[in-house]
Amino acid sequence: MIIDLRSDTVTKPSKAMLNAMMEASVGDDVYKEDPTVNALEERIAEMFGKPKAMFFPSGTMANQTAIKLHTNPGEQVICDKYAHIYNYEGGGASFNSGVSCKLIEGHRGMFTAQQVIDSINPPEFYHSALSSLVEVENTTNKGGGACWDFNELQKIRKVCDDNTLGLHLDGARLWNALVxxxxxxxxxxxxxDTISVCLSKGLGCPIGSVLVGDEEIMEGAMRVRKIFGGGMRQGGYLAAAGIYALDNNLQRLEEDHTKAKELEAVLTKATYVKKVEPVETNIVIFELQNDINSNVFITKLESKGIHIVGMGENKLRLVTHLDYTNKMHTYVLDLLSDF
Incomplete structure (x- = not known):
């Protein structure tokens, strides 16, 4: 039995999801003629109360498109030092949009409205990059699946309004935060202003993310997606998986959260663990004792059929998901308790 807890991206479509995909009505999405893609976009746009949504092959492409839409070359994005757009998108912000990142020293990937104010470059001071966008990630990946305080997000919105800044949400695991x-x-x-949501993590789809936004900012989304090579033809087969996931896999995220909390409880008691980040959703990040080599630890777990991932600095990550069964969970809990 192989138990893969490296990420919630490792899930495979269920038989029911595959059936929904194979029964999809399709057309050419580049011509906006795929009825299933259109239905998915309309549904998610309506869910967020936004006029427009666009289906993308990946969350990274959706985020990079949002950055491109909000900025001009030479400008600056304000984000946390843990932000996915800075750490895990291949330097795309600088390569695709010609922008730099002003990094905030936040807490577990989250920051305050005051920290945003302190990070804004004076617009009249032409020696520094022009601040044009604030980016938020919810839940935070490197922060251990932490959820933002919504009141703080509202305060950040006001700061953006007062300073004419765009506000983008990397909502790769927003579904987890909502639940x-x-x-x-x-x-x-x-x-x-813009929100990207992922379908291929907690919701279990094989591929896909959706970018939603206000009318004016989304006008150029089709062109940018084309430039990035993201135009898909009969994408309805993939969009059908997203519709199925929204119908069937949203509320079950609570099961993943419960299992993650149970893993947290076991690891907190383990003598080989130095620290466990507080668990709110489906990500468990823990730090090993200084005298334990994380690579050796990972290898020993692999010999027991359990795959996890290293985060650097002796930190490791477990991610629960819909393919992580109760039987697997019991096995992992017992093994970690006696390791």
Whole structure:
């Protein structure tokens, strides 16, 4: 039995999802003639109360498109030092949009409205890059699946309004945050100019993310997606998986969160663990004791059929997901308890 806890991206479509995909009505999405893609985009746009949405092959492409739409070359994006757009998107912000990142020293990937104010470059001071966009990630990946305080997000919105800054949400795992915090898509649609949401993580789709936004900012989304090579033809087969996931896999995210909390409880008691980040959703990040080599630890777990990932600095990550069964969970809990 191979138990893959490296990420929630490792899931495979269920038989029911595959059936929905194979029964999809399709057309040419580049001509906007794929009815299933159109239906997915309309549904997610409506969920967030936004006029437009666009289907993308990946969350990285959706985020990079948002950055491109909000900025001009030479400008600056304000984000946390843990931000996915800075750490895990191949330097795309600088390569694709010619912008730099002003990094905030936040807490577990989250920052305050005051920190945003302190990070804005004076617009009249032409020696520094022009601040044009604030980027938020919810839940935070490197922060261990932490969820933002919505009140703080509203304060950041006001700072952006006062300083004519765009506000983008990397919502790769926003679905997890919504379930954990009992919040709504409409709340987030009211705060952010653009939002990317992923279908291939907690919702279990084989591929795909969606970018939603206000009318004016989204006007150029089709052109930017084309430039990035993201135009898909009969994408309805993939969009059908997204529609199925929204119908069937949203509320079950609570199961992943429960399992993650149970893993946290076991690791907190383990003598080989130095620290465990507080668990809110489906990500568990823990730090080994100084005298334990993380690579050796990972290899020993692999010999027991369990795959996890290193985060650097002796930190390791577990991610629960819909393919992580109760039987697997019991095995992992017992093994970690006695390791």
């Amino acid at each position: 954990a915090k009992k919040e709504t898509t409409e709340q987030y649609g009211n705060v952010f």
